[in-house]
Amino acid sequence: MIKIVIIHDDFSVTGGGEKLLGLLARELNNKGFKTDIITFDISEETKKIIPRNINIITLKNKDYKKNDKGRELFAKLNLKNQYDLYIFSGHNCIYTAKNHKPNLLYNHNIPESELKKTKQNEKERKMHQTNLKLESISKSSSEKIWKRLYKLKNKIILKKIPKKISFKLDTLRYLLLYIFNTENIKNKIETTNHKENIKQIQKIIVNSKNIQNKIKNIYNKKSAVIYPPIETSKYKNIKHKNYWLSINRITPLKRIELQLKTFSKLPKEKLFIIGNIENKNYHNFLIKQKPNNVTFLGTISEKELIKKLSECKGFLFTAKDEDFGMSPVEAMASGKPVIAPNEGGCKETITKKTGILIDNINSEKIIRAINKLNQTLKNNPKQFIKPCQEQARKFNMDKFTKNMINEINKTLKIKSQSFYPKRRFKPPNKPLIPFKFTFQK
Numbered sequence: 001m002i003k004i005v006i007i008h009d010d011f012s013v014t015g016g017g018e019k020l021l022g023l024l025a026r027e028l029n030n031k032g033f034k035t036d037i038i039t040f041d042i043s044e045e046t047k048k049i050i051p052r053n054i055n056i057i058t059l060k061n062k063d064y065k066k067n068d069k070g071r072e073l074f075a076k077l078n079l080k081n082q083y084d085l086y087i088f089s090g091h092n093c094i095y096t097a098k099n100h101k102p103n104l105l106y107n108h109n110i111p112e113s114e115l116k117k118t119k120q121n122e123k124e125r126k127m128h129q130t131n132l133k134l135e136s137i138s139k140s141s142s143e144k145i146w147k148r149l150y151k152l153k154n155k156i157i158l159k160k161i162p163k164k165i166s167f168k169l170d171t172l173r174y175l176l177l178y179i180f181n182t183e184n185i186k187n188k189i190e191t192t193n194h195k196e197n198i199k200q201i202q203k204i205i206v207n208s209k210n211i212q213n214k215i216k217n218i219y220n221k222k223s224a225v226i227y228p229p230i231e232t233s234k235y236k237n238i239k240h241k242n243y244w245l246s247i248n249r250i251t252p253l254k255r256i257e258l259q260l261k262t263f264s265k266l267p268k269e270k271l272f273i274i275g276n277i278e279n280k281n282y283h284n285f286l287i288k289q290k291p292n293n294v295t296f297l298g299t300i301s302e303k304e305l306i307k308k309l310s311e312c313k314g315f316l317f318t319a320k321d322e323d324f325g326m327s328p329v330e331a332m333a334s335g336k337p338v339i340a341p342n343e344g345g346c347k348e349t350i351t352k353k354t355g356i357l358i359d360n361i362n363s364e365k366i367i368r369a370i371n372k373l374n375q376t377l378k379n380n381p382k383q384f385i386k387p388c389q390e391q392a393r394k395f396n397m398d399k400f401t402k403n404m405i406n407e408i409n410k411t412l413k414i415k416s417q418s419f420y421p422k423r424r425f426k427p428p429n430k431p432l433i434p435f436k437f438t439f440q441k
Contacts, residue, residue: 002085004408009091036057072095085411243311250278276298
């Protein structure tokens, strides 16, 4: 029996990636692969999505989440010769890839440190960099001087001094900062180490073309797209009630403030927001902005979530450049139309028949989309049910399992027709032509 281990950074939060790995472990086990899961942390809620016959090995360590400790601990992990295949999922766990082969990586997203280097994120990177520099010198004795100089440079110098001189000033300032603070050096080392460890991955599988393009641009590596699975049979469509639904982790990248601003202008509409609080400061900010017709439900059971999806009027999704986006597909599996930004993975999952994609999304455009869907549902309440459910079936479990096993077999150099093929000699279709020897006189 082939033994496989799925190594994931952290199962403390139940997100789309964790659900996917639970389903993958279950399907591999059902197909005859002995599958284990190794991680540093797992919550009781996440354990519910993983079948009981899957062996979960928890590498307990209190310091795991402190700075680079997770990477160090994974780098020391030794599972040589214990498994036939190592499947990685996460950014820290790949630090053990060098010693564990054959291997493959299911890549859900790109680390922030890598994204900041791309041209598309250049403006955001500079803003983030500015904040980091100001924070890094906040405790130094020359705090006020540095802050004033930095702000002066940003507001005045860049506008009046040529780029070449500005670049030299930047270089000098960064060198001085490096002398007193090594934070920037650490960031650079982190990025370099990540790229070096990615080189140790033999096969990369990604969850969308969106991530595939980023992998190619950042690492110059090829990857195969296998969309995450949705158990479509779980979801049902019930006559809708008067509320909209949003499912996302409470974090700034989900742009939930757009949802609040939208519904503050639509007092007759209701919105329920489901999701785990990942950023407490951001959650507190949202609570202060929240209008009366918006309710945060937090984390709820899968049964309750399916019920909420089945009865909602439609689904609202505002995440920025989402890697894939499982919740919109779950909404479509429930026969519900989706309003989402025309970016990231949403472009691959949502069509004109299943919802509305918005360019340069803002609250005014969301309001227009909601009003449009309201009118459509009023005229024909069943218009979206069939197209949405058909679209969701494209991401079904059977397709995912088949594609994953094909990639696993390729990695193990096993023919895709059989899990345990017998080596047989196949005679060629054409007769063999004997070599002709010529002798020189």
